[in-house]
Amino acid sequence: MRGSTSRHSAKNALSIYQGIKKAGINFLSYVPETWTKEVLKLLLQDKDIESVGATGEAEAMAIAAGASLAGKRPMVLMEGSGYSSGTYVLSRLGLMHHIGWLMMSSHAGGIGEVAYYHWDIRLVGEPLLSTLRIPYCVVQRIEDAETLIREAQLTVEGQKVPAAVLLPHHILWEESV
Amino acid sequence: MTHFEAVQIIGGHLTNQIVVSNVGNTNRELYSVKKHRLILYGVQISLVTPLAFGLAKGIPSRKVIALDGDGSLLMGLGVLATIATNPADNLLIIVLDNGCYAACGWYPTASGKGTDLAGIATAAGIKNVRNVESAEGLSAALEDCLKNNGLAFIRARVESGPLEKAFEPLPFDTLEGTYRFRQALSDEGLVEPWHDVTPVHYTFSK
Numbered sequence: 001m002r003g004s005t006s007r008h009s010a011k012n013a014l015s016i017y018q019g020i021k022k023a024g025i026n027f028l029s030y031v032p033e034t035w036t037k038e039v040l041k042l043l044l045q046d047k048d049i050e051s052v053g054a055t056g057e058a059e060a061m062a063i064a065a066g067a068s069l070a071g072k073r074p075m076v077l078m079e080g081s082g083y084s085s086g087t088y089v090l091s092r093l094g095l096m097h098h099i100g101w102l103m104m105s106s107h108a109g110g111i112g113e114v115a116y117y118h119w120d121i122r123l124v125g126e127p128l129l130s131t132l133r134i135p136y137c138v139v140q141r142i143e144d145a146e147t148l149i150r151e152a153q154l155t156v157e158g159q160k161v162p163a164a165v166l167l168p169h170h171i172l173w174e175e176s177v
Numbered sequence: 178m179t180h181f182e183a184v185q186i187i188g189g190h191l192t193n194q195i196v197v198s199n200v201g202n203t204n205r206e207l208y209s210v211k212k213h214r215l216i217l218y219g220v221q222i223s224l225v226t227p228l229a230f231g232l233a234k235g236i237p238s239r240k241v242i243a244l245d246g247d248g249s250l251l252m253g254l255g256v257l258a259t260i261a262t263n264p265a266d267n268l269l270i271i272v273l274d275n276g277c278y279a280a281c282g283w284y285p286t287a288s289g290k291g292t293d294l295a296g297i298a299t300a301a302g303i304k305n306v307r308n309v310e311s312a313e314g315l316s317a318a319l320e321d322c323l324k325n326n327g328l329a330f331i332r333a334r335v336e337s338g339p340l341e342k343a344f345e346p347l348p349f350d351t352l353e354g355t356y357r358f359r360q361a362l363s364d365e366g367l368v369e370p371w372h373d374v375t376p377v378h379y380t381f382s383k
Contacts, residue, residue: 027231027234027235029231050234052230052234052259052263053259053262053263054227054255054256054259055255055256055258055259056253056255058223058253059227059253059255059256059259062223062224062227062228062231062253062256063227063228063230063231063234063256063259064231065224065228065231066197066227066228066229066230066231066232066233066234066235067231067232067234067235068231068235069217069228069231069232069235069355069358069359069362069368070231070232070234070235070236070362070367070368071235071236071362071367071368071369072231072234072235074231088221088223089224092221092224093220093221093224093228096221096351096352097220097351097352097355098352098355098356099355
């Protein structure tokens with residue numbers, strides 16, 4: 001059964017971290033979560049990235065929006081459920097104010113998800129991003145991570161909107177089956 | 178002290194600070210008393226203080242003021258804990274506490290029914306918390322907090338109730354206001370100029 005033998009992929013977490021660095025991210029607001037905890041560990045060890053732990057995803061997004069206006073290249077790291085709790089911020093600061101920031105999250109809505117408690121994320125995660133016209137991509141192969149993170153950040157800077165990178169189970173975990 | 182009197186006092190203290198303003202009456206009142214370019218107007222309820230905090234972190238060389246309201250802050254109280262534990266020395270949070278949702282029919286907020294916002298800020302871990310109820314008290318607290326470095330929180334009790342005069346709407350919308358603000362930050366040399374991102378291949382010569 002998935003979950004009993006799963007462990008985080010340190011190798012893939014490193015690739016994702018390196019992609020974040022190459023995209024120029026220098027400010028992090030975050031809410032810790034199980035799936036991305038190895039990525040977060042690497043980011044928090046990086047002295048060139050200022051980090052702030054927030055009490056919720058909406059708050060993390062608003063902080064990132066402020067940092068973006070201040071000329072930083074911010075990223076929000078969170079669970080995929082954060083798009084639901086952050087919808088208000090995405091529409092107000094992202095759409096109305098036209099402020100951009102990068103978001104990275106687990107993608108519990110992907111194919112192969114077995115946890116029942118992720119049902120709501122699977123159901124509304126991607127549709128929510130589509131409805132809000134938030135550009136996003138799903139990293140299906142770790143070899144693509146660096147390119148997709150870079151492209152997402154270019155979208156943030158060029159389009160001046162929030163953009164999201166979603167990380168499915170098979171990217172963040174090993175022995176997933 | 179009325180809400181407008183408090184805004185007038187705050188406007189009178191503005192020099193080169195960056196300000197993030199709450200929506201509603203605060204927005205219009207502030208614009209009527211001070212045409213200060215470094216104000217981001219119309220930031221929606223609950224987002225004022227976290228956005229100002231992000232700005233303060235990104236531009237540590239300049240004082241940043243979150244001009245918030247009680248209803249707005251109550252919608253996202255967690256940010257006080259975040260700020261207290263990740264302090265930005267250049268951030269001043271001002272809460273104009275009229276104890277009600279003034280733009281929505283003056284229905285009471287929790288602070289209007291007894292919740293102590295200054296007490297919450299203190300309990301969150303913010304060391305420099307001021308609780309003022311008079312024009313003189315607000316003016317003195319402002320002078321002190323603007324002059325000195327360090328995270329600070331001012332809760333200013335203001336009178337609720339219908340406005341004596343209607344203030345004109347801002348002559349720009351939210352989007353233009355944001356662009357003006359970003360341009361002002363750039364003009365001050367605080368951020369890189371905001372420019373169009375032109376693909377490199379557009380600049381290739383034949």
